[in-house]
Amino acid sequence: MIHSDTVISLSQDATYQDMGDNEPAVILQLSTGRLFTCNLTTRCFLDLLADPCSLGDAVDQLLKTFDVPREKLERDLIKLAGQLLAAGLIQLN
Amino acid sequence: SHKQDYQEPTLEEQE
Numbered sequence: 001m002i003h004s005d006t007v008i009s010l011s012q013d014a015t016y017q018d019m020g021d022n023e024p025a026v027i028l029q030l031s032t033g034r035l036f037t038c039n040l041t042t043r044c045f046l047d048l049l050a051d052p053c054s055l056g057d058a059v060d061q062l063l064k065t066f067d068v069p070r071e072k073l074e075r076d077l078i079k080l081a082g083q084l085l086a087a088g089l090i091q092l093n
Numbered sequence: 094s095h096k097q098d099y100q101e102p103t104l105e106e107q108e
Contacts, residue, residue, distance in 0.1 A: 022097070027104075034106060041102040068099035080102040087104070 002081045004056035004074060007093040010049040014089040018043055027089060036087070041066065042080060052093040055081060 002008075010016075016027040016038075025043040027036040038046075044065060048058045059074045066073065084090040 026107075035108075037103075037105050037107055039100055039103045040097075041100050042104055045102060065097055066099040067096040073099070076101050080104065083104050087106070 007052050007054045008090050009052040011091045
């Protein structure tokens with residue numbers, strides 16, 4: 001179970017490309033060729049995972065960018081991290 | 094500083 005102290009990073013098997021400043025991104029899983037699309041919120045989250053980062057730190061950083069209550073953002077990012085982990089796009093550190 | 098409007102994060106697998 002992912003929680004605020006869980007440290008995660010982008011998988012070495014995944015790469016993503018944004019579509020411009022403040023734009024969504026496409027994510028490619030290199031070993032399988034699976035392709036994903038995501039919105040700006042997910043992209044900003046991935047930007048923070050180039051190096052290992054705790055989920056709580058990611059919440060702190062994104063609170064500076066988005067107008068959203070902390071509890072809401074943390075809940076959404078825990079759910080998102082679970083999806084990314086299940087898809088093999090991020091890894092636990 | 095001005096913050097951006099928030100949208101719930103999405104992740105969709107494409108064909």
